Amino acid sequence: xxxxxxxxxxxxxxxxxxxxxxxSYGYEIIKKIKEASNGKVLYSDGTLYPVLRKLEDxxxxxxxxxxxxxxxxxxxxxxxxxxxxxxxxxxxSWEFMxxxxxxxxxxxxxxxx
Amino acid sequence: xxxxxxxxxxxxxxxxxxxxxxSLTPDDREELTNHLDDVITELTELGLSDxxxxxxxxxxxxxxxxxxSEFEKVNPDMPFRKNGLxxxxxxxxxxxxxxxxxxxxxFIFRANxxxxxxxxxxxxxxxxxxxNILIIVLISIILIFIFKGKVLARALSKLTGKLNILSAxxxxxxxxxxxxxxxxxxxxxxxxxxxxxxxxxxxLTQLFYLGLIGLIGYFLLIGNNRNVxxxxxxxxxxxxxxSLLLGGITCLAVIFSYTYRLAYLPLIIGCPLFAVLGWMVxxxxxxxxxxxxxxxxxxxxxxxxLSGRYSEMFTKYYxxxxxxxxxxxxxxxxxxxxxxxxSNV
Numbered sequence: 001x002x003x004x005x006x007x008x009x010x011x012x013x014x015x016x017x018x019x020x021x022x023x024s025y026g027y028e029i030i031k032k033i034k035e036a037s038n039g040k041v042l043y044s045d046g047t048l049y050p051v052l053r054k055l056e057d058x059x060x061x062x063x064x065x066x067x068x069x070x071x072x073x074x075x076x077x078x079x080x081x082x083x084x085x086x087x088x089x090x091x092x093s094w095e096f097m098x099x100x101x102x103x104x105x106x107x108x109x110x111x112x113x
Numbered sequence: 114x115x116x117x118x119x120x121x122x123x124x125x126x127x128x129x130x131x132x133x134x135x136s137l138t139p140d141d142r143e144e145l146t147n148h149l150d151d152v153i154t155e156l157t158e159l160g161l162s163d164x165x166x167x168x169x170x171x172x173x174x175x176x177x178x179x180x181x182s183e184f185e186k187v188n189p190d191m192p193f194r195k196n197g198l199x200x201x202x203x204x205x206x207x208x209x210x211x212x213x214x215x216x217x218x219x220f221i222f223r224a225n226x227x228x229x230x231x232x233x234x235x236x237x238x239x240x241x242x243x244x245n246i247l248i249i250v251l252i253s254i255i256l257i258f259i260f261k262g263k264v265l266a267r268a269l270s271k272l273t274g275k276l277n278i279l280s281a282x283x284x285x286x287x288x289x290x291x292x293x294x295x296x297x298x299x300x301x302x303x304x305x306x307x308x309x310x311x312x313x314x315x316x317l318t319q320l321f322y323l324g325l326i327g328l329i330g331y332f333l334l335i336g337n338n339r340n341v342x343x344x345x346x347x348x349x350x351x352x353x354x355x356s357l358l359l360g361g362i363t364c365l366a367v368i369f370s371y372t373y374r375l376a377y378l379p380l381i382i383g384c385p386l387f388a389v390l391g392w393m394v395x396x397x398x399x400x401x402x403x404x405x406x407x408x409x410x411x412x413x414x415x416x417x418x419l420s421g422r423y424s425e426m427f428t429k430y431y432x433x434x435x436x437x438x439x440x441x442x443x444x445x446x447x448x449x450x451x452x453x454x455x456s457n458v
Binding site: 026027044045046047049050053054057062065072073074075 | 140141143144145147148150151152173174175179180183184186187349
């Protein structure tokens with residue numbers, strides 16, 4: 001299981017990434033993250049929404065209420081151009097961190113976890 | 114949730130009532146409830162019992178206090194919004210009651226006295242009777258408050274939840290009417306022989322009442338019944354009713370500004386304000402309808418010939434302001450076009 005700190009720090013790029021292929025809604029976003037991480041990244045579902053609000057305030061995503069196929073109102077989120085740019089920057093940062101850590105911890109044996 | 118059992122429906126209702134007490138907006142609560150519904154549907158399809166479904170679903174969503182503490186970080190001003198709305202309604206109700214019981218009767222009485230010395234109604238002197246009736250009505254209202262205070266308080270507390278367009282319109286009308294009668298009743302211009310204080314007094318009163326209208330506009334902007342988090346997101350969600358209200362308030366500012374003896378003041382005030390309105394509307398979905406609604410009051414003011422002998426001048430003002438409104442509306446497109454043009458060069 002991943003630490004809470006790492007999950008929180010990576011929440012913005014993870015949520016933005018789930019929207020690259022098209023619009024989605026809260027429940028589906030959580031489901032995508034769970035499936036992609038094989039259940040290792042677990043958010044408390046309710047705390048996803050304040051993060052979505054923050055992203056919308058920063059105009060990285062946009063939301064719209066529509067009637068879903070179950071005839072209920074549902075809020076759909078779409079990534080904005082600004083969001084895509086931000087995600088590209090995040091990707092570079094995370095790749096850099098990944099490379100850095102790979103270099104630094106190369107001598108560490110992995111069997112002792 | 115047509116297939117939800119009675120047990121789960123009860124639990125969902127309990128959970129929702131706990132959410133109402135938090136700093137979540139109605140939109141936040143609806144979205145979370147939809148999420149809970151989806152989780153419950155998923156778990157029910159797995160064949161779990163109702164109790165198990167509920168226990169797992171609530172665990173997955175997180176406790177109400179955990180959800181609230183996260184939402185408080187993004188909705189920190191929620192208590193302020195609710196108290197602020199109550200304050201605005203309090204001010205408007207106070208102005209209405211004051212106008213109804215004191216200012217308007219006194220104003221009509223004074224206007225009447227200037228024409229007639231005494232008036233009779235069915236053989237009784239009119240004005241003492243009018244004031245006696247008002248005293249009786251006021252005592253009745255006070256008694257209703259004493260004996261039915263709880264019911265009234267409950268009805269009033271429902272107002273705190275939202276400020277909708279209709280109540281905003283009513284509030285603006287009450288403020289404008291109250292302002293008009295108060296200023297007329299005081300009639301400072303009659304006593305100010307040198308005409309040095311009256312213009313300042315007028316400016317003071319207009320700023321005061323326009324400020325109050327501005328306060329209503331502000332609470333409408335951040336009103337918790339709409340998901341308005343930033344100015345841009347507000348602009349995107351502009352619809353005809355809000356455009357009508359914003360246009361109406363701006364039109365009031367233009368009309369008020371004409372009462373000052375300063376050349377072109379309606380244009381100096383109106384042009385930038387309508388340009389900003391045009392810019393705001395340019396983000397919305399139905400730009401055409403919103404633009405039309407923005408300028409509707411100004412247009413009606415013009416065509417109804419309320420401006421009287423100044424109508425010809427206001428016609429010119431109207432078209433100049435209209436140009437600024439359109440400039441604001443096309444600013445974004447023009448700016449984008451020019452920046453593309455220069456980047457290509």
